[in-house]
Amino acid sequence: MNTPRLTAIAIAAAAALLAGCMNLAPRYERPAAPVAERFPLAPEGAASAPAAAELDWQAFFGDERLKRLIALALANNRDLRIAALNIEATRAQAAVRDADRWPTLNAGLTGSRTSLPGGINSTYTAGLQVTAYELDLFGRLRNLSDAAAAQVLASEEARKAVQISLVAAVANAHVALAADDALLALTRQTLATREESLRLVKLRFDNGASSELDWRQAESLLEAARAGLAMATRQRALDENALTLLLGQPLPADLPPALPVEASAGLAELPVGLASEVLLRRPDVRQAEQQLIAANANIGAARAAFFPRITLTGSAGLASGHLSDLFKSGHSAWSFAPALIQPLFDAGRNQGNLELAKANRDIAVAQYERAIQSSFREVADALAGRATLGEQLAAQRRQMEAEQARSRLVELRWRNGAASSLELLDAQRSLFSAQQALLQLQAQQTQNLATLYKVLGGGWK
The missing domain is CATH 1.20.1600.10 (Outer membrane efflux proteins (OEP))
Incomplete structure (x- = not known):
């Protein structure tokens, strides 16, 4: 396993350990x-x-x-x-x-074709995906x-x-x-x-x-x-x-x-x-x-x-520019996309x-x-x-x-x-x-x- 993937997994694990460490509810007293x-x-x-x-x-x-x-x-x-x-x-x-x-793990197969000045770019991926998993820090x-x-x-x-x-x-x-x-x-x-x-x-x-x-x-x-x-x-x-x-x-x-x-x-x-x-x-x-x-x-x-609300989106699997080559060896790929959203104005919601x-x-x-x-x-x-x-x-x-x-x-x-x-x-x-x-x-x-x-x-x- 390469270093970037290890880093991503380590960050996700550390964030998971931090999740739920703070509780803002009032202390309950009967x-x-x-x-x-x-x-x-x-x-x-x-x-x-x-x-x-x-x-x-x-x-x-x-x-x-x-x-x-x-x-x-x-x-x-x-x-x-x-x-x-x-x-x-x-x-x-x-x-x-x-x-x-808990994170929701999905198996996904996606494909996209994008028109560029030099031609058409095709991307096909297959693997496991985690979408918008919220770290419950608060x-x-x-x-x-x-x-x-x-x-x-x-x-x-x-x-x-x-x-x-x-x-x-x-x-x-x-x-x-x-x-x-x-x-x-x-x-x-x-x-x-x-x-x-x-x-x-x-x-x-x-x-x-x-x-x-x-x-x-x-x-x-x-x-x-x-x-x-x-x-x-x-x-x-x-x-x-x-x-x-x-x-x-x-x-x-x-x-x-x-x-x-x-x-x-x-x-x-x-x-x-x-x-x-x-x-x-x-x-x-x-x-x-x-x-x-x-x-x-x-x-x-x-x-x-x-x-702030922190969410993690990531995937690990295979990627290729040609659908026929997707499941051949040497096409492994991963992505890790954390996001932090801080409310600034919500009209008092x-x-x-x-x-x-x-x-x-x-x-x-x-x-x-x-x-x-x-x-x-x-x-x-x-x-x-x-x-x-x-x-x-x-x-x-x-x-x-x-x-x-x-x-x-x-x-x-x-x-x-x-x-x-x-x-x-x-x-x-x-x-x-x-x-x-x-x-x-x-x-x-x-x-x-x-x-x-x-x-x-x-x-x-």
């Missing part, structure tokens, strides 16, 4: 969490149970029917599939950005590659966030459907009771033992029960449609039977630690931080645009890009802080539910038991002529309302526990 250190209504002391983010959903949910539904949703839900495909798209984009940091390409890599991580966290939302949504829809079934059974039972009450009141009215007011009141309650049955039937159909959409397919016919609403509340207790520890385990918060890291790297790329990058970084900071604040509020709301729903449910159960006793006593008095029909109908209406409220609270308590599991970062494993 912003302080703009929330309180502890959650309100969080229990004191450390619990021995695993944190929600470390607890598999299979271990958290005990209902076999619900486990089957969640597995189907994870396999078929289109939102989750889109999130997974977004990861592939960002990975491909990151691969493109990373490839910009970190422009490196920062663009780092930003793309951060976007890949952000898309992976976005998929986890979609998954935990999906798991919680399926659990809540399953509980709502179980509550609908229980409410339908209760409404049908109430309808049958009111039909019997109307028959008895009408019989007493026909015999002059009750007034028309008693008869019309019983008739009104019966029609209210029929309207309630239609509404409950419609609500169940809507909840089943919502669950079908989450699953991405119709409900299979071979699903295990669902647990009763009151039994499905027995979910595992979840420990709650410091806010900063809990929130940073959430995928949506980690996604916002990766987007902030990407925006920070883009500032470095924008700053590098103010500095580079400055505008830098200001845009800084503004996007500030937006990303605000979005990260908002993600933390929203997460804090969601956890605080779920903890408020956990702290109060149990007491409310116990009180509602006692009220329902009291209404049951009242209804039984009033019916006994009515059959013995010691109570009016209006008293009986009022007792029946109050009992039905108390039973409805108890069912709704039982479903709400279970759904609150599933939501707490989600907002603490559980469900993505």
Whole structure:
């Protein structure tokens, strides 16, 4: 190998070693969490149970029917599939950005004919070519590659966030459907009771033992029960449609039977630690931080645009003035053409890009802080539910038991002529309302526990 070629290779190697040695991106520092250190209504002391983010959903949910539904949703839900495909798209984009940091080697065959005063000059070349390879002395390409890599991580966290939302949504829809079934059974039972009450009141009215007011009141309650049955039937159909959409397919016919609403509340207790520890385990918060890291790297790329850009173009192969002699021995040739471009006037384009990058970084900071604040509020709301729903449910159960006793006593008095029909109908209406409220609270308590599991970062494993 001759000396000029050795010199060119040495220069290229030295330049490659220098590439990427300077990084103009600001040093990344995680912003302080703009929330309180502890959650309100969080229990004191450390619990021995695993944190929600470390607890598999299979271990958290005990209902076999619900486990089957969640597995189907994870396999078929289109939102989750889109999130997974977004990861592939960002990975491909990151691969493109990373490839910009390396020279592109091409095999080429070229020919040219130039008319000169002395005749026509012909040149034919064949060999390997490197065109406009940029030496990344100021970190422009490196920062663009780092930003793309951060976007890949952000898309992976976005998929986890979609998954935990999906798991919680399926659990809540399953509980709502179980509550609908229980409410339908209760409404049908109430309808049958009111039909019997109307028959008895009408019989007493026909015999002059009750007034028309008693008869019309019983008739009104019966029609209210029929309207309630239609509404409950419609609500169940809507909840089943919502669950079908989450699953991405119709409900299979071979699903295990669902647990009763009151039994499905027995979910595992979840420990709650410091806010900063809990929130940073959430995928949506980690996604916002990766987007902030990407925006920070883009500032470095924008700053590098103010500095000279050095590119290398070269080739090594064969050259000849006659195409027929191109591949004969003794026709080797090479070329090496470095170029340095220093921006002098661009009408403010580079400055505008830098200001845009800084503004996007500030937006990303605000979005990260908002993600933390929203997460804090969601956890605080779920903890408020956990702290109060149990007491409310116990009180509602006692009220329902009291209404049951009242209804039984009033019916006994009515059959013995010691109570009016209006008293009986009022007792029946109050009992039905108390039973409805108890069912709704039982479903709400279970759904609150599933939501707490989600907002603490559980469900993505």
